[in-house]
């Protein structure tokens with residue numbers, strides 16, 4: 001394995017501030033559109049959605065979406081990805097959904113998430129929030145809310161670490177990984 | 179995690195961890211089964227062939243629904259093995275099917291070991307044994323184990339009775355292996371003429387007296403009596419069998435509270451199980467059917483990955 | 493026509509029936525063993541072979557083989573089968589009657605013998621059927637079968653279940669001084685069976701044939717032998733029970749003999765794991781206790797001889813579901829090294845092994861045994877007991893490939909086989 005060197009993009013305080021800022025943007029828009037149904041994409045989209053819900057005092061249930069069954073690369077993989085829980089404890093029909101993910105990159109994950117959502121019902125409107133938009137889109141798709149915009153090369157990996165999943169809050173760029 | 183075995187031929191191919199993993203995957207597919215649109219695109223472009231040399235509407239349908247809910251192309255091929263001359267049946271058919279580049283072959287056959295023979299000649303496709311003679315029926319055992327776990331929260335330490343024609347039962351053999359993998363105690367029960375010689379090889383307790391064993395059991399699996407499959411009747415009459423080895427409300431009074439009753443189906447009502455018991459509160463028969471589709475979806479999904487040693491199959 | 497002549501120098505001359513074990517030169521000429529002595533001078537046109545470290549034995553005799561001709565020439569013919577036999581060191585073999593048509597009349601016997609004259613590498617002695625068409629319903633023309641050249645009768649593969657007809661057959665055969673060779677499997681008790689009944693069959697979910705299915709028939713036939721005074725030869729004994737029954741019968745002085753097949757003393761039913769159809773034969777491979785009993789029976793002479801039950805089958809008969817696959821395996825080219833394993837393991841003496849492959853089967857056929865002596869017919873085999881080689885069915889001479897010993901390391905090899913002084917195999 002190549003030696004990884006990581007560069008810090010956000011520390012815990014910066015991450016917290018970013019979430020605060022996103023929360024106030026959501027709250028502002030939510031006023032006009034009615035309450036959002038927050039849906040986190042596995043894995044780190046889920047705790048981000050939960051934190052945002054708490055910040056905007058949205059007490060509605062948080063949806064959880066696993067997109068593995070909708071990936072567009074399954075026909076070529078050797079080991080099928082582990083399928084995790086999907087749970088939308090509200091009716092998708094007519095809902096105003098805010099999809100939440102940690103990093104927006106090629107856009108394929110969001111595309112799969114959209115397919116999954118449409119299999120579960122017919123939402124009125126879907127918006128997208130990404131904590132980090134690292135560029136490199138392969139399909140025409142943009143975030144409605146974005147915590148931080150970056151431009152990094154394909155060889156770099158943006159990693160979001162959260163207390164709930166990784167034991168600490170930070171965002172880093174790793175070099176020469178994979 | 180991935181399954182180590184390329185094929186699902188026997189429950190002994192699967193470790194406890196692998197079975198747990200299959201169950202975890204099954205949970206996701208149970209959620210899919212609860213949706214209005216019960217279909218996901220995961221196996222789009224994959225081909226599943228149900229190759230059935232023996233009639234079994236329910237197993238075939240279960241695999242077919244599972245494959246279709248995963249968006250695989252599902253092809254059903256039914257052959258009566260008696261109508262084709264021997265030797266040409268199985269392997270020739272399998273070789274011909276390879277030309278269709280299937281990803282998964284689901285094989286049901288009246289001869290023990292037939293899916294093994296098919297698996298040996300395949301290079302790319304995976305085989306799922308959907309029942310081979312008196313050998314095994316692993317997907318049935320997986321759904322049975324899952325059903326038990328749903329209701330008892332655990333399998334380890336349970337005492338499970340399997341009642342009926344053990345000698346000819348692939349359901350019994352698969353369940354025995356699966357239950358033992360999870361540390362359950364198994365007692366097989368039936369007239370001695372239906373207990374196979376060499377039963378000690380399976381590491382189970384044996385009883386010829388259902389009334390005596392029933393009060394000790396946490397789970398009882400009633401096997402279907404298939405008189406049409408037997409070349410000599412191993413008991414005097416269905417009536418007598420039912421009297422000594424059938425489960426009826428009166429006998430059930432002796433059971434532990436919380437006992438659960440299972441049957442792989444189709445049920446011979448009034449023979450191995452009375453209608454009141456089959457439809458009663460302890461019966462898990464319908465849960466078994468429901469879990470069948472989800473377990474098979476999980477297996478099809480987990481086996482759909484490309485084998486690493488793909489050798490350009492013609 | 494010029495006759496072949498061979499001078500084998502400094503060879504170990506080994507014929508336990510004649511209590512012969514010495515080193516010297518052997519001259520084979522004009523179909524006879526012309527001379528046996530130390531330091532023979534080569535005279536005339538002959539081929540000299542270095543026999544140092546090698547063993548010369550009488551040609552091997554196999555009481556139980558299937559040459560498949562007429563009727564199943566895609567599996568084997570008299571020509572290919574006897575060529576394979578020669579490669580295994582055999583010079584005389586008996587072929588069973590389950591051809592198509594069945595060898596239940598003189599015309600078929602004559603046909604087989606004609607084929608043998610035309611292209612056989614070794615001597616062929618047909619075994620006639622007991623019952624017409626092996627159907628177990630009425631007696632075959634046993635007298636004419638003998639007249640035509642049959643040396644015994646057997647419904648091999650199809651146990652004669654009708655005890656009354658069996659009694660008649662044995663009475664009748666006694667009158668013609670023919671041994672009755674039996675394949676002992678109770679057809680009802682073993683119905684639908686694909687392998688030995690036991691723990692392995694239980695695990696594999698295959699229908700088993702209990703050992704008792706053999707014991708019951710062996711016991712019945714021993715009683716019938718006593719009743720009829722007919723010589724009973726129990727073929728391919730596979731169970732501890734039948735070894736013991738034969739042992740007791742011999743003690744009582746009955747005319748009963750028995751044979752062991754190499755696969756029964758080499759393999760157990762564990763070979764059926766993974767549904768390997770090459771491990772499917774009848775009688776089936778049994779448990780270890782039975783295997784040991786067969787070895788003990790061979791060692792103490794309860795089982796008189798070793799016979800291969802060479803049963804070639806085409807790929808389509810074996811590449812199929814286990815319960816649908818044909819019974820039987822190739823035998824000729826693996827028999828000697830598998831038998832020598834028993835010597836290597838110290839279970840059976842070399843004397844017993846060679847006897848059970850030479851003089852003992854001849855005695856059962858009541859045929860004169862000349863062995864290795866001057867003036868005897870030159871039916872001999874030259875062996876290298878130390879030679880280690882790998883068995884490949886595809887390198888053998890049979891038309892078929894069905895052997896569970898594929899890829900096995902074998903010790904002991906046939907370097908040459910002579911029938912009537914003619915070299916029929918060179919290894």
Ligand SMILES: [Zn+2]
Nearest residue numbers: 648649675774
């Ligand atoms: Zn036989």
